[in-house]
Amino acid sequence: MAAFILRRLGVLGVILFGSSFILYNLAAISGDPTADLKLSNDPNRDFLVASLTRELQLDVPPPARYFLWLKGVLGVFVGNPDFGMSRDGSTVAHSLALAIPVTIRLVLAATIFAIILGISIGIITALRQYSRFDYSMTFFSFLMFSLPIFWVAVLLKEYLAISFNNFLQNPNVPIGWIIGIGLVSGIFWASIIGGDRRKFWMTFGAAGTIASGLIAFFSLTGWFLDPSLGPIVVGAMAVGIAYGVTQLSVGLINKAALKSSLTMAAVTFVAYYPANWLFDKFPNPFTIILLASLNITIAVFVALAFSKIDRGPIVRTSVLTAFIAGGLLIVDKFMQTWKPYMETDAINYRPVPTVGQRSDLLGDEGWWISNLDVATHLFLPTLALTLISFAGYIRYSRGTLLEVLNQDYIRTARAKGLTERTVIMRHAFRNTMIPLTTIMVVDFAGVVGGALITESVFGWSGMGTLFRQGLLGYDLNLLMGVFFITATLSVVANLIADLLYSALDPRIRVGSGA
Amino acid sequence: MAFSFKKKVEAAEVSTSGENAIANKEIEGLSQGQIVRRRFFRHRAAMISLVTIISITVLVFTALDFKLFGVWKVPGWWKWTPEDLPELRFGDCPNDTVGCPTISFRPKFLGGNGIGFGDHPFGQDDIGRDFFALVMKGTQRSLSVMLVIGVIGATIGTVVGSISGFYRGKVDAILMRFTDFIITIPAIIIGSVVGFHFGNLGAMFLAFYLGLFAWTGLSRLVRGEFLTLREREFVDAARVAGASNRRIIFKHILPNAVGVIIVSVTLLMSGAILLETALSYIGFGVVEPDVSLGLLINKYQDSFTTRPWLFWYPGIFIISIALSINFIGDGLRDAFDPRQRRRISKKERQESATARKLAQAND
Numbered sequence: 001m002a003a004f005i006l007r008r009l010g011v012l013g014v015i016l017f018g019s020s021f022i023l024y025n026l027a028a029i030s031g032d033p034t035a036d037l038k039l040s041n042d043p044n045r046d047f048l049v050a051s052l053t054r055e056l057q058l059d060v061p062p063p064a065r066y067f068l069w070l071k072g073v074l075g076v077f078v079g080n081p082d083f084g085m086s087r088d089g090s091t092v093a094h095s096l097a098l099a100i101p102v103t104i105r106l107v108l109a110a111t112i113f114a115i116i117l118g119i120s121i122g123i124i125t126a127l128r129q130y131s132r133f134d135y136s137m138t139f140f141s142f143l144m145f146s147l148p149i150f151w152v153a154v155l156l157k158e159y160l161a162i163s164f165n166n167f168l169q170n171p172n173v174p175i176g177w178i179i180g181i182g183l184v185s186g187i188f189w190a191s192i193i194g195g196d197r198r199k200f201w202m203t204f205g206a207a208g209t210i211a212s213g214l215i216a217f218f219s220l221t222g223w224f225l226d227p228s229l230g231p232i233v234v235g236a237m238a239v240g241i242a243y244g245v246t247q248l249s250v251g252l253i254n255k256a257a258l259k260s261s262l263t264m265a266a267v268t269f270v271a272y273y274p275a276n277w278l279f280d281k282f283p284n285p286f287t288i289i290l291l292a293s294l295n296i297t298i299a300v301f302v303a304l305a306f307s308k309i310d311r312g313p314i315v316r317t318s319v320l321t322a323f324i325a326g327g328l329l330i331v332d333k334f335m336q337t338w339k340p341y342m343e344t345d346a347i348n349y350r351p352v353p354t355v356g357q358r359s360d361l362l363g364d365e366g367w368w369i370s371n372l373d374v375a376t377h378l379f380l381p382t383l384a385l386t387l388i389s390f391a392g393y394i395r396y397s398r399g400t401l402l403e404v405l406n407q408d409y410i411r412t413a414r415a416k417g418l419t420e421r422t423v424i425m426r427h428a429f430r431n432t433m434i435p436l437t438t439i440m441v442v443d444f445a446g447v448v449g450g451a452l453i454t455e456s457v458f459g460w461s462g463m464g465t466l467f468r469q470g471l472l473g474y475d476l477n478l479l480m481g482v483f484f485i486t487a488t489l490s491v492v493a494n495l496i497a498d499l500l501y502s503a504l505d506p507r508i509r510v511g512s513g514a
Numbered sequence: 515m516a517f518s519f520k521k522k523v524e525a526a527e528v529s530t531s532g533e534n535a536i537a538n539k540e541i542e543g544l545s546q547g548q549i550v551r552r553r554f555f556r557h558r559a560a561m562i563s564l565v566t567i568i569s570i571t572v573l574v575f576t577a578l579d580f581k582l583f584g585v586w587k588v589p590g591w592w593k594w595t596p597e598d599l600p601e602l603r604f605g606d607c608p609n610d611t612v613g614c615p616t617i618s619f620r621p622k623f624l625g626g627n628g629i630g631f632g633d634h635p636f637g638q639d640d641i642g643r644d645f646f647a648l649v650m651k652g653t654q655r656s657l658s659v660m661l662v663i664g665v666i667g668a669t670i671g672t673v674v675g676s677i678s679g680f681y682r683g684k685v686d687a688i689l690m691r692f693t694d695f696i697i698t699i700p701a702i703i704i705g706s707v708v709g710f711h712f713g714n715l716g717a718m719f720l721a722f723y724l725g726l727f728a729w730t731g732l733s734r735l736v737r738g739e740f741l742t743l744r745e746r747e748f749v750d751a752a753r754v755a756g757a758s759n760r761r762i763i764f765k766h767i768l769p770n771a772v773g774v775i776i777v778s779v780t781l782l783m784s785g786a787i788l789l790e791t792a793l794s795y796i797g798f799g800v801v802e803p804d805v806s807l808g809l810l811i812n813k814y815q816d817s818f819t820t821r822p823w824l825f826w827y828p829g830i831f832i833i834s835i836a837l838s839i840n841f842i843g844d845g846l847r848d849a850f851d852p853r854q855r856r857r858i859s860k861k862e863r864q865e866s867a868t869a870r871k872l873a874q875a876n877d
Contacts, residue, residue, distance in 0.1 A: 011691065019698045026707060139559075142844070146836030148788055148808070150795045151829045154815050452706070456796050468796070471710050487698045494697075 103462035110385035118393020182212030235269035560845020666725025671732030679740025773850030780843030
């Protein structure tokens, strides 16, 4: 195993060396960084050209200059990497250090949403194969495949951001919209839940009425201007989460798991006011981390107290419930921050921005408000990226699950008389996740490189912007710095994917092939 | 209880054997190619997409003047060219804008202008150029770029993949390391570098260079396919009969791998059109004075609020092309998949059941 990893790392080193050498020379011969200086009318033009030449070592021919660059980069191994200087005089390492967190913030949430949404919808479509829901989701995912992200982004800016901001000026939902939302959500839930005709219409009616009623209630009470959940709703939702998680994870038949999950829901309800007090008193990430770890510790002990045998799955269920229900508290806190946030001068009741990564005008208004500001700026790019990328997960998880459901071990599991839940969640779902995991890893690395367009549409200054700047200004060091990060990421992600695959699927032996 | 269970099982057996009978009867005496073609023609979404893509191609390539081999000029049926500068249309536009589209779908008796194209169906751009002509030109560009990338990517990918899968060993190791080499560079990054440096040489050069980097996924797939196929009995049989490597590759293995190749080439092409438009959008692809759909969208995205048609029409063309190609790929995949069974409708099942009953009664 160790020999395999070492050999792979060696090969990867050679590959990285080769591709960076090619890219360096390709970029170097394409343009002269001093060209625009030479054309300028500046009196000390010659001096500027000479100093830039000295700084970027332009008098060294490109193939040799590559090795100067490489020598600096190889400093990674002695803890002192030197990516060189960019044209504007700052070090490339500094620009990269500023840009990487921005890009990761941009793609992280979108990737997570896309994975969760894509896999759940993919699984539902596979279970309801050839249903109307399956067909419409197939069409939808093909449509999303075919959409250029820059086009979606402009549409979202126009119709979502600007229209929503206009709507907030006078937040009354017209009756047509209320009925429309009710119809859509009725059809959506009824097709997911399925069943015979009678059940279909019952689900349709219930889901539609609930959705319409909620929207009407929100509209009448001005909830959109001052949203919050409050302890009662948080408690009720936590109970719902407890039932849902238990059903998916071990089945409602497992009384110990249900009891411990419900206890955790109760704990969330009780903790509502104390947690809010702590959030106000100590507004920083450590409070959240501390509360989260406390919550999970309690969950483990509650689960241990309720269970006698087979404790692992019960602890897992209880921790999962506690984690999701605890997340509700944070969501609720952000909702409470919504009103003060909108009332600040920088926002002035137009909360959904179309460009940028934060409001520059927003002063120091506290931790919650500045984080809500970051979140609203993430909203549109995240939505656009999620829409574009989750279609792939739908197709892939659907295909994999259908393949898995045809396997002999699924038939065996059914023949043993296991419940459908156990067959799907334990036998089919876990085997579906094996190829999906490796895809996710590679995808994440790819998304970082592909954020170039998203960044340019939404005016973020991350890796993509640096890359663009490097390319347009013939700024070799900057260009190579970005390339070094993305290429290393993609190479390492591929290696991790291979290792993960063999770890998850014992049938695959690492080291037998290349 | 036990009895009813047994009955159920019997019923299930009858129904599956019935389905098999229907499916088998349909493909009796047909060659593999005929079966695939028949399955493909039955895929409704793929057929609609095929018609769409053919109509778009015919529409955009006949609309403007077309130079055959640079000598013969085939005149287009549309009155404007992208270079013409007709006068900007003022007046009777919504919200005091200029150059609005004249295309109309509402017949006269419903209070519209009648179904027709009008003078400038997609409107006019800032300086009055006819937007329909511009979109036609841009779509021509995008379609040809897509085709070139597809052809070059398919050729290199198939050659590299089949050589390394067939010969294995050292050749395989070297070729696959070379493939890894190209994969390391994210597509959009190599696309930008290539586009930035070769974009001004014209769209065809750009497509050619992009194609040189677009084959990696395909070559991996083809290699995998060759690795499995070369171990099959019919290849052994051919070798024993004295067939040369060349004959085995071209006559025995390649025809069996062609399904995988065609499907992934269609996906490659739908990716290519999105890549080209995205590159042109960020300014590293097709550059002015040439026209491309991505370039048009980039240029007029700010006028979306006032003159939305400048944004809608190029986008609709990109989406219809990419969507159609994806659906065609899906249809081809289903057609080539030997495990794929058509869903047998209730009516057919009943018909075959009655036919069987009649046959039994006659016995």
